[in-house]
Amino acid sequence: MPLSLAIKTLLKRTLSDSQRRTLKYLPAKLLWSRDLPRLARWFGTDKEGGHHYTQHYQRHFAPLRRKPLNLLEIGIGGDSSPQRGGQSLRMWKAYFPQARIFGVDIYDKSCHEEPRIKTFRGDQVDAKFLRGLVRQIGTPDIIIDDGSHRNEHVIATFHILFPLLGPNGIYVIEDLQTSYWTQDVGDGWDGSTDLAAPHTSMNFLKSLVDGLNYEEFVADDYTPTYFDRHIVAVHFYHNLVFIYKGLNNEGSNLLGKRFQLDDESSHALHPQTLTSDFAGTVRHPSPPS
Numbered sequence: 001m002p003l004s005l006a007i008k009t010l011l012k013r014t015l016s017d018s019q020r021r022t023l024k025y026l027p028a029k030l031l032w033s034r035d036l037p038r039l040a041r042w043f044g045t046d047k048e049g050g051h052h053y054t055q056h057y058q059r060h061f062a063p064l065r066r067k068p069l070n071l072l073e074i075g076i077g078g079d080s081s082p083q084r085g086g087q088s089l090r091m092w093k094a095y096f097p098q099a100r101i102f103g104v105d106i107y108d109k110s111c112h113e114e115p116r117i118k119t120f121r122g123d124q125v126d127a128k129f130l131r132g133l134v135r136q137i138g139t140p141d142i143i144i145d146d147g148s149h150r151n152e153h154v155i156a157t158f159h160i161l162f163p164l165l166g167p168n169g170i171y172v173i174e175d176l177q178t179s180y181w182t183q184d185v186g187d188g189w190d191g192s193t194d195l196a197a198p199h200t201s202m203n204f205l206k207s208l209v210d211g212l213n214y215e216e217f218v219a220d221d222y223t224p225t226y227f228d229r230h231i232v233a234v235h236f237y238h239n240l241v242f243i244y245k246g247l248n249n250e251g252s253n254l255l256g257k258r259f260q261l262d263d264e265s266s267h268a269l270h271p272q273t274l275t276s277d278f279a280g281t282v283r284h285p286s287p288p289s
Contacts, residue, residue, distance in 0.1 A: 069141035086112035
């Protein structure tokens with residue numbers, strides 16, 4: 001029997017739920033604290049196995065592992081059951097030893113709260129709720145949308161939360177396969193038959209890519225959007241995207257700097273009371289060898 005399975009079996013037989021949850025962090029810390037795929041399997045999140053996300057998370061998040069940051073994840077898992085879910089919150093807690101982990105779900109998941117993990121019940125497209133949440137927890141440095149995966153929800157949540165993300169923060173969206181689902185599997189977004197369908201999450205995200213180069217646009221009457229000015233990198237993987245926030249104002253090597261960008265404008269949509277010590281800590285991952 002594998003060591004991890006033997007440990008799980010022993011804990012399940014002899015300890016209460018709360019005791020098991022507390023002690024489960026010990027082998028995670030001792031054996032796999034830097035190995036996100038192993039942590040995902042240990043805590044039982046489908047970010048590894050059901051999906052293959054943790055290899056990409058580790059590549060992007062490894063330089064941040066010991067930073068004192070705020071991580072906000074939309075979607076705690078387990079559907080309507082209060083006891084189910086929470087696996088990824090505990091994985092993030094184990095991987096980021098100095099981070100505060102916050103989870104949002106449409107259902108009550110408060111039973112998963114513990115030191116450094118706090119849950120909130122609310123709708124991921126409720127702007128008033130989300131802005132109030134950010135005022136309460138402070139500026140998020142990492143936001144992960146693992147919520148409903150409905151295209152209209154993904155797009156609306158991004159419009160609400162990306163401006164509230166800390167300077168140089170990272171916004172992640174999972175399960176982009178829903179962009180291609182047809183009516184046969186329950187939702188008619190149908191991006192498979194129309195790869196340019198404007199209402200899908202993927203096409204919304206693809207529309208952001210041109211904005212990386214807005215300073216090269218030759219149209220004199222073009223007005224850069226908030227996303228043009230504050231997205232500095234977009235990394236796509238299978239069903240997964242990482243969007244890096246920053247000041248996108250390098251200028252064109254041919255056209256020069258034609259747009260004025262106030263350094264403070266990155267905070268323009270942030271509640272004025274929020275601050276972050278995270279600015280300047282994000283490094284873009286090196287290309288794979």
